[in-house]
Amino acid sequence: MKQTKIGIIKYIVVLLLLASLYISGIYLFSTNDQNNNNAYSASAESLAFMYETEVGSGNYEEGSGSKFPLENYTFNEYLSRCENGSTITYDTETQTVLISADVSDKCYVYFDLIG
Numbered sequence: 001m002k003q004t005k006i007g008i009i010k011y012i013v014v015l016l017l018l019a020s021l022y023i024s025g026i027y028l029f030s031t032n033d034q035n036n037n038n039a040y041s042a043s044a045e046s047l048a049f050m051y052e053t054e055v056g057s058g059n060y061e062e063g064s065g066s067k068f069p070l071e072n073y074t075f076n077e078y079l080s081r082c083e084n085g086s087t088i089t090y091d092t093e094t095q096t097v098l099i100s101a102d103v104s105d106k107c108y109v110y111f112d113l114i115g
Helices: 004-037
Strands: 046-051 058-064 075-081 087-091 098-101 107-113
Touching: 046 075, 075 087, 075 098
Parallel strands: 046 107
Antiparallel strands: 046 058, 075 107, 087 098
16 A cells, blocks of 8 residues: 555656656747747848948948949958947858847948959
C-alpha cells in the first residue's frame, strides 16, 4: 500500500512536469510569433538619404526622392543610424539598404562622395 502511494505521487509529479513543459512550449512559440509580427517595413517617410556635398568634407545634405546613388557615392556604415536602435546594413551586390527593425523607426542613410 505504501508503494502504491509512492507510485501515484511519482505519476502525478511526472504529469505536472509534462504539463508545465507543454505550457512553456506554447508560451515560447506564441512569443516568437508575436516578435516576428513586430517587424516593420521601411517607407519613404521613415528614411532620410544623406549625401556628402564635397569629397571628404563631412558635410551632408538630405536628398530628395527614394533612389540610392549608384555612381560616385559609397555607403557610410559608421554614420548611418536609426533613432530607435534599428540596424542598417548595405548589400553591395544588389546595392540595397536593409533595415532590421522591431519597432517603427526613422533612419538616416549616409552616402559619401568618392572622387
